[in-house]
Amino acid sequence: MDAKTLCLGALSRGDASGYEIKKAFEEGPLSHIHEASFGAIYPALTELERQGLVTGREMAQEKRPDKKVYALTEDGLRALHLALLAPPARDKTRSDFLFILFLGHRVAAPRLAELIDGRIAWYQDCLSRMEACDLSAGPPGETFVHGLGLAVYTAARDYLVAHRADLLAAVAEHDRLVAE
Template sequence: MDINNLCLGTLCLTDASGYEIKKMFEDSFSHFQAVSFGSIYPALAKLSDQGLVSYREEAQEKRPNKKVFSITPEGRQHFFDNLMQTEPSEQYRSDFMVLMMFAHLLPEQRLEQIMQTQISQVSAELEILKGISESCCELTPGMRFTLEYGIAANTAVLELMQRRHKPLLKEIARHQQGKEKR
């Protein structure tokens, strides 16, 4: 699912500027999809050239002008076709896990720091997701599901980290001593 389709999808929900599209993903769906200005503006320009979106320029008081994009019937069809074809694949890349994989090479203090950072980040993410789920009432059932999904995954790994944190440090220390003796 590329940035073009994410723009089309968002514009199926409501008209929006590039800035607003980015804001929406950053605020509510960053747990499964990143977006940056450097990709969103060229994407909207390209979609406009292809006739899949149109836009009107809106002047604002005390704010810069904005380009408000709307999806065209062709854009809607194009997006629908993509939804019907796209496979539900996933990719996860974690530096935290790579660091943990080589935990036995690190001093205890550094490991403690890595664990604490990860616990903080997952906790923060969890609070954000819960916050959106509670406060926002304009969500579709599918959107609510993505929040539930994030909450379930984050809750589970947070519980694991809190439970295994201390024992793990001991196991690693024991492993390091075992290696030294040989």
């Protein structure tokens, strides 16, 4: 999915500004689903407006800078539906955390412990916020993905908690053997 399609998708949930679209991908309902940066969002919105797939209107605000709010047009909704019918690209994961863990025997055990504990805390925090969300009145797709996220993050958190000590012991042992 390119940045324009991601913006169309975000706008299909309701009118939003570039800043709000970024927030949706960064910490909102679309986080952990796809990525969209300011460097991609603003040019995409400009191009979508030029193509007539969205319309933008200036909105004055008090105590905050004015913002430009975008809305999907009929053409934009059609373009989104077409994009959703295209075969999805395979998922792509870029995890420095997993990469470091994978090479964990090259990292001091205390540092590994710190990373794992940080990740456990991050999962706890995510899960708390997700469990605090009531999506029962939302569209079924959003509810489904929310539940899937809960299941996956719970499994990951539980695995880290259950195997944390084993990994640290194994890394310490591995270091000991290598030192011999």
